[in-house]
Amino acid sequence: METLANLESFVRSAELGSFSAAARQLGLTPAAVSRNVALLEKNLGTRLFHRSTRKLTLTESGERFALGVREHLDGLQSAISDAASERGEPVGVLKVSVALAFGMEYLLPLLPDFMQRYPQVRIDWQFDNRQVDLIAEGFDAAIGGGFELSQGVVARTLAPAHIIAVASPAYMKGRRKPATPEDLADLDGIVMRSASSGRIRQWSLRNAAGAVQQAPLRHHLVLNDPAAMTRAAVLGLGVAMIAVPDALPYLDSGALVRLVPKWYADAGPISLYYASRTLMPAKTRAFVDYLVDAFQQRRLAERFAGSLG
Incomplete structure (x- = not known):
């Protein structure tokens, strides 16, 4: 039976068109992603990619295999994440993007309580004034405004x-x-x-x-x-x-x-962006619910409303 790491390396490489891009999203080295894909090809007995120094493209067999496995991978990852602890607590790395000034002033103060509440969630936050590609860059969530809602991404309004x-x-x-x-x-x-x-x-x-x-x-x-x-x-x-x-x-x-x-x-609105999955990872659901509740508790939407003078 194939390992999840091999399948994930293959699917992300197929989506992004390179082992290096897949490695950045998965937190692995390009060599590790390449080895995982090579092992998958060996186990399946077929070549999945045409490789060149400039481009990575799917073979005919690779295209058929990608269609069969891609739609099930996110749900499988979410199920594994949710079942990772006996009590079903949120676990794993939470990768979030937020603008520097906004994150320092309004999000960092929330971390002590969030980390105490969810001790098995590890924080990987990037403070950057740019609009990231959640899917391609492997972010669980982003906070900001004006993001393009690509396929599979939803926005939840936090404040004006x-x-x-x-x-x-x-x-x-x-x-x-x-x-x-x-x-x-x-x-x-x-x-x-x-x-x-x-x-x-x-x-x-x-x-x-x-x-x-x-x-x-x-x-x-x-x-x-x-x-x-x-x-x-x-x-x-x-x-x-x-x-x-x-x-x-x-x-x-x-x-x-x-x-x-x-x-x-x-x-426009300040929004919380995250991938719309049938089975959202418990770590992402915990963060979404926590952040929405924190904005409501602190009445930040009202405080940020310039219309109130």
Whole structure:
């Protein structure tokens, strides 16, 4: 009977088109993945891949075998994970992706309680301001906004991602307080350049009555990271348009003040992304339920709502 490691190495290599990519997802070396596939081919008595220095492609036999085994592998892995301890407790490595500033402020403080509650779950978190491919890169979950929902991935909304205008009290000292978003044009802007398009992000703000106005900030300081924009605003370098979660600790401490507080921009939701499996691994289910409950207990959706002023 074939081992799960051999089958998993074959399926991931077929999906990703290389032993190296499969190895990164599985936490193995490329040599180990290649050996597993070679052993599977030996046991089956047939070649599953055409190998070259540039490309890995399935043979006709490999395509038939992949179709037969792929749909059952995720369920088998989940069943093994759930049965890994006698009490059915969550076990295994929990691989999560989250933006650095958001993760440091709102997720890391949850870890002590989560790890005490689920001692057999090992944490493997990556703090990175990018949209990962959950399936291809082997993540159990990701927290952020605007992820492309590829096949097999679902999103669960945690809170709104509202953008607000902030500045330091020192910067605003002696300056006229803006009454409307259009008045922000008189102030120095800390603006963001998109890494993908190279363009400066412009915002239109709205209020509870449904009115919409442009927020035409001058390009006084151009940065490419929200955390850097927040820090620049705290240093008194101008006005920044940033997400409420990034601004909240500094608003609470008084290091930043909110300008035109009845106005905000809606950048979509902050969501929890994870693979939609018939049998979700117990470790992933535990994390999803824990995070959703933590956001509700701490009323973070309400706190992140810039529409509430």
